Amino acid sequence: MMRQGASESTASDGKQGVATPVGRGREAPGRARGQLTYDFAIGISIFLLSLTFVFVFVPGMLEPFDGGTQAETPAVNRVADDLTQRRLGNASRPYVLNGTCTREFFILGTGAPAQCAYGGTALYERVGIFERTPINVTISMDGGDASPDEDIVCWHADDDGDGDARFGERNDMGSDCDPSGSADVLLSAGFDPGDSGDKTVSATRVALLKGEDVTVEVVLS
Amino acid sequence: MKLVRNCAGGRDAPGQWRARTATADRGQAHTLEGVVASLVLLSAVVFALEMTAVTPLSASTSSQHIENQQEATARGVLAAGAETGALKRTLLFWNTSSGQFFNVSERGYYTAPPPTDLGAMLNRSFDRNGIAYNVYLRYQNQDGPRSTRNLVYQGRPSDNAVSASWSVALYQNDKLFDHENQPTDVNLSDAPSYFAGNTTDSSVHNVVHVEVVVWRI
Secondary structure (H helix, E strand, O other): OOOOOOOHHHOOHHHHOOOOHHHHHOOOHHHHHHHHHHHHHHHHHHHHHHHHHHHHHHHHHHHHHOOOOOOHHHHHHHHHHHHHHHHOEEOOEEEEEOHHHHHHHOOOOOOOOOOOOOOOOOHHHHHOOOOOOOEEEEEEEOOOOOOOOOEEEEEEOOOOOOOOOEEEEHHHHHHHOOOOOOOOEEOEEEOOHHHHOOOOEEEEEEEEEOOEEEEEEEEEO | OOOOOOOOOOOOOHHHHHHHHHHHHHHHHHHHHHHHHHHHHHHHHHHHHHHOOOOOOOOOHHHHHHHHHHHHHHHHHHHHHHHHOHHHHHHOOEEOOOOEEOOOOOOOOEOOOOOOHHHHHHHHHOHHHOEEEEEEEEEEOOOOOEEEEEEEOOOOOOOOOEEEEEEEEEEOOOEEEOOOOOEEEEEHHHOOOOOOOOOOOOOEEEEEEEEEEEEEO
16 A cells, blocks of 8 residues: 655655645656556456456365266166166066066177067167267175175076076175176176276166165266 | 545646646555455355355255155165065054054154065165165045154154155055064954054055155265
């Protein structure tokens, strides 16, 4: 607020209004103009600083509520609803999954069974999204027996002929669940959400599979 | 804003005087204006912040997504429970001598998942994920108005609670279940202490509307 350039004789003129015209007359116009620029610079920089602060601060304040995954959020809900209410079962009995269709759904690369409500050989064709969108579909359950934690459902095929074909949690089945080397099927397909490092959107549904309540989780990236 | 403008235009040497006020005084006003404009901007932000209390439970697009998941999960639990009969078995888990469900708290409702198959499903889907829920049973009274009974009550739902419901028809010859979840030979029509009385002349005893209200805590 101080006008440093003002000469001593006029230092108090702003407040008092009693300055002498003589004192003022001594000031060169050029000098006064320089002083004005200096004050103006302080004023405008204070203003610009706070303006910048507001513009930087307000979007940052709203960002956590902004999502940022505009297209994926409805898509992931559509896929999850579609799978649990129609594609893996029957639309007349929503949330009740058909065992055969659910098992075959995770065997990619072969044609879909005729009685099931999905087609195509790849995962993106079976759920109805673009090929470039990474998707993961996982079905997990908790049988409530050996391990208290949930784990992915594993479908043990009886390919060694000892008559123990069954389905259950992977962590309960141990070596019985070997999806890589045998006809066993792990009910999980698609990209690994832990690996993506990107923003992901997930949708979870609870459904009934062979008398057990299972969780169907769909993740889109 | 021109706080220091001198109104001394009538004095002598007017030319110099005006030049002086037109330059130096304006400079001071610019500084003040800058500060005041900053204050206006900042107070607008503070005012906006004070108006909207943003808490983890505030409604937003992301919490809307979570609410959708909870609602769909509740619907899936009810549908799965109805398919396996777990929902109906829980409704028939009735202690005829005390006139309430087995093993309820003294208030007449469960505060944790009921010790039935439906309770295990609710536990897996909600309790383990730190989600609170109430289960209300709505039914027609014998004398007319609809009544509500709490099956599970964990507190007053928050503003962002969602709900899903399922209707279950109870028949006259449905058997009540004992405390070990085994069917007894007591027909529903022979249990006068049951909460939902007989409302029809047909074989249907009553229709119970099971409502699950879910919210984050």
